[in-house]
Amino acid sequence: MAPVIITDNLGKKYGDLDAVNRVNFSVREGSLFGLLGPNGSGKTTMIKMLTGQILPSSGKGYVLDIDVTSDPVEVRRSVGIVPEQETPPSFLTVMEYLEFVGEIRKIPDLEKKILWWLEFLDFGDKRDVLCKDLSRGTRQKLMLTQAFIHEPKLALIDEPLINFDPIMQTKVKEFFVSYVHQGNTLFLSTHLLETAEEICTDIAILHKANLLFCGTIHEVLEKSGHLPEFFLSLVRSN
Numbered sequence: 001m002a003p004v005i006i007t008d009n010l011g012k013k014y015g016d017l018d019a020v021n022r023v024n025f026s027v028r029e030g031s032l033f034g035l036l037g038p039n040g041s042g043k044t045t046m047i048k049m050l051t052g053q054i055l056p057s058s059g060k061g062y063v064l065d066i067d068v069t070s071d072p073v074e075v076r077r078s079v080g081i082v083p084e085q086e087t088p089p090s091f092l093t094v095m096e097y098l099e100f101v102g103e104i105r106k107i108p109d110l111e112k113k114i115l116w117w118l119e120f121l122d123f124g125d126k127r128d129v130l131c132k133d134l135s136r137g138t139r140q141k142l143m144l145t146q147a148f149i150h151e152p153k154l155a156l157i158d159e160p161l162i163n164f165d166p167i168m169q170t171k172v173k174e175f176f177v178s179y180v181h182q183g184n185t186l187f188l189s190t191h192l193l194e195t196a197e198e199i200c201t202d203i204a205i206l207h208k209a210n211l212l213f214c215g216t217i218h219e220v221l222e223k224s225g226h227l228p229e230f231f232l233s234l235v236r237s238n
């Protein structure tokens, strides 16, 4: 099975700063891939490059066989994306925003799908509320909905569980696991190491713009017993 994401010496500089330093890894189809790393290690920059939001400074990146440098628009069209701390347009209601997304993505049976998501994430009572008046958790529900409503084969999500209460975290984690069991792929960045250990099949660790580790969760657990210990000892020794 061909990887759904390949990076080949992919790098990003902001002026003189290496935010991501010539990184190589690939993501298997059907995996739940967790990108970990301390603050400022380059996770968001990596996701932005892989979702066509910024252009790399060096190397190549392929997402679903699409070159992220030459065809960023096609990348954005093909995947589900939840950018870091993104908020939906303040001047639209929940329904208006989802109808807008449906229009752009040309989603069949849109109304039915919207109703399913409103019920699944338990925010149907907010359907006519302007996005500016939503709580942070409800905004995150809306951002997750817009990422998955067109049923992409691959979704990339920056900090997916932030702002959610424990009940909603559990529900969303279960959704992620069932999403990959259906053959789709999920690429997420997170600081929640216990959660990554619980649900991820594959792990990559960035530190100071460099890739320190990429492998399966089984390799991690064999080496170290638990992901948090593995992560801390690797990062502290580099």
Ligand SMILES: Nc1ncnc2c1ncn2[C@@H]1O[C@H](COP(=O)(O)OP(=O)(O)OP(=O)(O)O)[C@@H](O)[C@H]1O
Binding pocket: 014, 017, 018, 019, 037, 038, 039, 040, 041, 042, 043, 044, 045, 046
């Ligand atoms: N637009 C930008 N201009 C200049 N520097 C930037 C820009 N965006 C990010 N950086 C820098 O690039 C480095 C990597 O940032 P990035 O946001 O990718 O890290 P991160 O791992 O996602 O961090 P966090 O866990 O804190 O969200 C940091 O040093 C950051 O200050």
